[in-house]
Amino acid sequence: MKKKILYVATVDVHIRTFHLPYLKMMHDEGWEVHVATNGDEQFPNCDVKHQICIERSPYKLKNLKAIKQLKKIIDQEKFDIIHCHTPMGSVVARLAAKHARKKYGTRVIYTAHGFHFFKGAPLLNWMLFYPIEKYLAKYTDTLITINTEDYELAKKKFSKRCRDIQYVPGVGIDIKKFDLNINDYEKNKLKCELKIDKGDFVIVYPARLCPDKNQLLLINMMKQLNNKKIKLFLPGKDEYNGYYQKYVRDNKIDNVFFLGHRDDISKLLKISNLLIASSVREGFGINLVEALACEVPVIAVDNRGHREIINDGENGLIIKNDVDDLIEKFNMLYQNHELYNKLKNNSYNSIKKFFLSNSLKIMKQIYNLKG
Numbered sequence: 001m002k003k004k005i006l007y008v009a010t011v012d013v014h015i016r017t018f019h020l021p022y023l024k025m026m027h028d029e030g031w032e033v034h035v036a037t038n039g040d041e042q043f044p045n046c047d048v049k050h051q052i053c054i055e056r057s058p059y060k061l062k063n064l065k066a067i068k069q070l071k072k073i074i075d076q077e078k079f080d081i082i083h084c085h086t087p088m089g090s091v092v093a094r095l096a097a098k099h100a101r102k103k104y105g106t107r108v109i110y111t112a113h114g115f116h117f118f119k120g121a122p123l124l125n126w127m128l129f130y131p132i133e134k135y136l137a138k139y140t141d142t143l144i145t146i147n148t149e150d151y152e153l154a155k156k157k158f159s160k161r162c163r164d165i166q167y168v169p170g171v172g173i174d175i176k177k178f179d180l181n182i183n184d185y186e187k188n189k190l191k192c193e194l195k196i197d198k199g200d201f202v203i204v205y206p207a208r209l210c211p212d213k214n215q216l217l218l219i220n221m222m223k224q225l226n227n228k229k230i231k232l233f234l235p236g237k238d239e240y241n242g243y244y245q246k247y248v249r250d251n252k253i254d255n256v257f258f259l260g261h262r263d264d265i266s267k268l269l270k271i272s273n274l275l276i277a278s279s280v281r282e283g284f285g286i287n288l289v290e291a292l293a294c295e296v297p298v299i300a301v302d303n304r305g306h307r308e309i310i311n312d313g314e315n316g317l318i319i320k321n322d323v324d325d326l327i328e329k330f331n332m333l334y335q336n337h338e339l340y341n342k343l344k345n346n347s348y349n350s351i352k353k354f355f356l357s358n359s360l361k362i363m364k365q366i367y368n369l370k371g
Contacts (some may be wrong), residue, residue, distance in 0.1 A: 002032040004077055006366050008084040008093040010054050012039035018171045023361055029369055054092050065094055070096035083109040094139045111144040114283015137161035146284045149304040166366055170284045172359030178266045178293040187271050203232045204272040206265050206287050210239040214278040219321045223253050235259035269294040285309055292351045297343035299329055315343055316348040
């Protein structure tokens, strides 16, 4: 009889973005692979897709129904492993599976993609999210963290309740997607589409538009620099109701460009000179890894997810969340070709531990698979 694994997340996009390689790995290992989310998307290497009424907000009563739905599925399928992700996905899954651990020997694994409580986090985050994680730790057989700060915090706070706490570097970047060569024709075609002229210095920050990602810091830098040869491109879904676009129009900043959702980020990076990550909070800055994979230097606001990737002065620059500090560090790179080339040359080799091949190897060990 095949062993069974269930992946749980709130939304389909989380599975599609981060976990398809792991579904394939387990399917190739001969496991029956199940996925439970609130969506109806079908995934490759997924034998059974379950739709439950889980909601992102912890205040939605539908989550109580989702726990009952998932418990019924667990009792029916008797999974060997349940691997949960996303804040509410992990809460619903661990509560639904708490009796299955003893009843069926189900092993519950939770990957924390960045605790909401961390050094410097608002007190409210500690009051709300920390007690929840502390309580649920006793229903967690293996807790996986994807940055070292969260790992140390988990070891300190939860080791008495969860005996197995692991560190996996990031979520695993498929280097094949970014280790691509595009010829001069393709580059020039994309530059023409984006109206990038010869001699332009191109800055990019792929991220959804919202206060957490803090794009206003970058826009204000562009406003103060007032250099038409420097262009900022912001690809990403707008979750801020046009706030940034209006700010750019009101301030007559004509070298900031909003690209919306793009499926060609790797190509955008190949024609960019610099990535500036302005996010104030990150569990893991995967867009930084993607830039470094394309040998694009990085400037990043100081937070745990960025510190996990950037060694200040070696493969990028760490800055305060301050426009003056950003402008100072930007000018250092813009004017100092020796420093720029140093960061560029160090970029690719600095991220090898974040490659998908390494993450798959570690996860095989955590799953207790052979080989």
